[in-house]
Each structure stands twice: as C-alpha cells, then as structure tokens.
Amino acid sequence: MSESIYRRYVQTSVTLFLHCGDDYLFLKRSSDKRVDANRLNGVGGRVEPGEDYLSAAMRECIEETGYTPNYSDFEFSGVIKVEGGYDEDWVMCFFKIAVPDKHIPIGHHTEDGELMWLHKDDVLTSGYELVDDLNYCFEDIVKGERQIFATYSLNDAQKVVSISRGDIVK
Numbered sequence: 001m002s003e004s005i006y007r008r009y010v011q012t013s014v015t016l017f018l019h020c021g022d023d024y025l026f027l028k029r030s031s032d033k034r035v036d037a038n039r040l041n042g043v044g045g046r047v048e049p050g051e052d053y054l055s056a057a058m059r060e061c062i063e064e065t066g067y068t069p070n071y072s073d074f075e076f077s078g079v080i081k082v083e084g085g086y087d088e089d090w091v092m093c094f095f096k097i098a099v100p101d102k103h104i105p106i107g108h109h110t111e112d113g114e115l116m117w118l119h120k121d122d123v124l125t126s127g128y129e130l131v132d133d134l135n136y137c138f139e140d141i142v143k144g145e146r147q148i149f150a151t152y153s154l155n156d157a158q159k160v161v162s163i164s165r166g167d168i169v170k
Helices: 053-065 134-143
Strands: 010-020 023-029 041-044 075-084 089-098 113-119 146-154 159-163
Touching: 010 053, 010 134, 023 041, 053 075, 053 089, 075 134, 089 113, 089 134, 134 146, 134 159
Parallel strands: 010 089, 075 146
Antiparallel strands: 010 023, 010 041, 023 113, 075 089, 146 159
16 A cells, blocks of 8 residues: 555535526625635535535525525536545535526625526626636536536646546436
8 A cells, every 4th residue: 555645634525506497506605605605606515514415405405595406406417526626525415406597595795705696508608707617617517418427636826737537427
C-alpha cells in the first residue's frame, strides 16, 4: 500500500434542479457566503447525519423553495464526487423535480441568495458564473437520457481540471 494516503473530509449533499417545463430554478448565492459566493447552482444542501439522499432532497426542496413535491416527482440524475478546490471533498446526489408552476412559495429572496428561473437553453450562456461542475453535467441532467456517475477534480480556483465519468444510459 502506498505511503501517501489521500485524506480529506467529505461532505455529502443533494443538488436539486426544479423545473417547470423548460425553465429551471437556480440559486444565485449571496456575495457574503463562504461557499460559492455569487455563483449559480441548483438548490439543495448537506445531507444530515442518519438521513438518506432522497429524504434530504425532499427536506431541502421544502426548506429552500417551499415547494412540497411528491416523491414520484423526483428523477434521479446521478452522483458526482468533487475532489479538491474546497476545504472538503463533496459527494453530491443530483435530482430533477417537476413542479406545477413558477410561483416560488417562499419567494425569490432567501437567506442564501436569490432564486431565479432560467430557460434550459440559456443556463450555460446566461452570463452568470456557475459552479463549474454544472458546465459539464447540466445538459445531461436536462436531457435525462443517462444517469451520471463521475468524479471531478478541481484546482484551487474551483475549476474542473479532470473528469472521470461512467454513465448509465436509461
């Protein structure tokens, strides 16, 4: 066994892509946030101790948007491990969730930032800075043709520098 062992803390989280037709809901993080300030991402958060990913996804959806979907509205999109770039590594479980309308029950402003709807074709060219992994997985999440299983390695600027990916076609 190698003398150098990779040891970092690992955070587990869920990232949710709520959509109404072709419009997707994103959170633009506030500038005062420690993680991903001023960047666009899906909604979500950490998985709490003892909690499974699907339960965490439901809890985060309700807490961060006010939408209360049925579990049948959830579509599993994949799991991505992010190594480097942040203080901890992340294992993120991604879901798409269909919602009936674009009226956000808790409103557009949250303690984490601003919620906004973007058309799926405008996300990657919107002019907003995205968390970098979205540049490599968002189109696949929207299409829903495959489930993503990947590891993304990031540099110190939190940009993807390498990808190891194995997908399952549905």
